Amino acid sequence: MTIAYRAASALAAATLVTLLATGVASADTTLEISGNGVNSDNTISVSSNNNCEVDQQSNTNATTVVSASSSTGGNTASGNTGGDVSINTGDATTTVTVSVTGGSNTATNPCCCESECDEASTSASISENGANSNNTIVVSKNKSSKIKQKADTNATSVLSARSKTGKNRARNNTGGTTTIDTGNAETTVDVSVTGGVNTLSP
Secondary structure (H helix, E strand, O other), X not given: OEEEEOOOOHHHHHHHHHHHHOOOOOOOEEEEEEOOOOXXXXXXXEEEEEEEEEEEEEEEEEEEEEEEEEEEEOOEOOOOEOOOEEEEOOOEXXXXXXXXXXXXXXXXXXXXXXXXXXXXXXEEEEEOOOOXXXXXXXXXXXXXXXXXXXXXXXXXXXXXXXXXXXXXXXOOOEOOOEEEEXXXXXXXXXXXXXXXXXXXXX
């Protein structure tokens, strides 16, 4: 884009610049003040503002209600005569595992506020104007970026886990050996909560 003017009077020049400077696109720009008359005042003012904002949010809410139980035993061997009596029960194992992973944000930064970013160039030229003329070219470029990422993870777990073994009975047995072997009772509860992850790529 080229912005140039030559005017015979200061008033005409100022009006022309205002119109041309309104709507300067993001492209290479050439600014030129030349060929204006004696005692004229000539100004080109270009302002470029680039504002970029990124806002990402991830909310994870998890409620877990678990009730688990295991039972072994409760066997009865009573009233036996003339032989051995044996009760063997296995293990009672209860395992509860709860895993909650929060949401993740992944964004590629669309804002270009670094010096290495590609951007339009601006060239300015003031030449061949009349004596005692005042000629000014003002270029202003402003860039700003605001990036916000937020991840909330809320987890509530209500767990009930029980393992039971035993309560075996052997009564009134005669003429032999009575043996009761009861297994182990084991309860394991594992709750894992992993918060969300924010990733910003340049």
